[in-house]
Amino acid sequence: MTDFRALHRPGTPLLLPNAWDVASALALAEAGFAAIGTTSLGLAAAAGLPDGEGYGRAETLALVRALRGRLGVPLTVDIEAGFGGGPAEVAELAAALADAGAAGINIEDGRPGGTLAPIQAQAELIAAIRGRVPTLFINARTDTHWLPAPSSAAPASAAPASAAADLGETLARAEAYLEAGADGIFVPAVADDEEIRVLVGELAVPLNVLLLPGMSMARLAGLGVARVSTGSLLFRAALAAAVDTAGAVAAGGPAPAARLSYARVNALAGAKLQ
Template identity: 50%
Template sequence: MTAPTPADFHRLHHGPAPLLLPNAWDHASAAALAAEGFAAIGTTSLGVAAAAGLPDGAAATRDLTLRLALALGSGPFALSVDAEGGFSDDPAEVGEFARELYAAGAAGINLEDGLGDTALHAAKIAAVKAAAPGLFVNARTDTYWLGDGEGTRDRLDAYRQAGADGVFVPGPADPDTIASLVEFLDDDVPLNILYSSAGPTVDRLGELGVRRVSLGSLLYRRALGAAVQAAVGIRAGRSPQGRTPTYGEVSAYAPTARQRARRQS
């Protein structure tokens, strides 16, 4: 099975149901998700950073993120890369990084503003679209994640005018708030919402007009929690619950010699 093209990834944002995007942090987690039939998989900056003992959101994982994109870009799924704020405040450098991701096989990039300067983030988006026009730019604003939602519409308007293909507003879980954002965007760009167990289901988000639902760092945090819970349970004399992949199943996720050669070329 060949990987979906960037054009396929764009179309996934306009299907009959929202695109549910699970987020991987290494080759095995991505391969396991792909085996379950997910047509698109994102990366999680927290998972990539934490696994390497580095801080998230501090522009410390540029090389690790690119390396992961090189490892996953030829997989049988569309790859969207979480690139924090682009790992630079120089739009030209962000554009060059996006070009490298696109060359590695990525179909999308997620860029967060961290409540920084709106004009600067818009310039990064424009630079990415100039450097890699086919790359789906998901422009994230942290107005609800780090604030009270003030200024959301101004930021979203600036980002779509800069060329964003989609916008991401993590934080809101209230259906009325989400619906108002969909109405504001008026189908110009698809709205991405971060899944929350306290918020609407994926089906309900679709009914509200949301076109993409990201799991963010949830799977990484759940995996970490499950590992610790299993170890503590075994120490207490309890057997781990739930399905555990076999050694052979996990080993089978390793890329073939042909795939390894392709990534090195």
């Protein structure tokens, strides 16, 4: 299997599609993507749970275990903020995921209620994971472009994306997380070219960005980005496609031909992709 770390190349970014169940992960791997991530929103929503509120631990672990030995490419797992555990609990979860075959994890500093965790508290989580699982790729996500810092009096709803974000806060958090043992930094919602250039230039590790409307891989490659995540985009697109298809038939249209046949999906679900 390809070394997951080696896939992070500034200027030749890894496009990481995010799956939400076994079928979506296997289909994306079969389609030729070099690595697969998970989407916490997709996984939580499929289980009837809210995203970002500390739920979904059992479902996340179950998905990774169900994919053990079947994917054929590296898998990195979104564990939100650790699902509410302290450093020791989060480190044990990371170890369980690694034992089940995960090559990496994504851990964020956003917290339920719409604020950022104190830098030191988040660094302690990362350090605990690094100490427990030395080989796991830790992608440290900082939500500074979405949420206010703990010292800010502004509510989360008042914090617009990128334009009002404090790049200094982003860099301070990134450096603390790297010192604690992170292997990469993920800054979702950063969209300004100059901000991306600054982050790429200042950080000594791969920069991961979220694919936002209007972005292209060519543009992000030119800025030096090393990893591009689709986040919940594919799950939301699939859900919208299901609703649109049902709506079109209900409106009197003909039943469309599915791109994936029943037999193909059934075979895929039972396949061991190696």
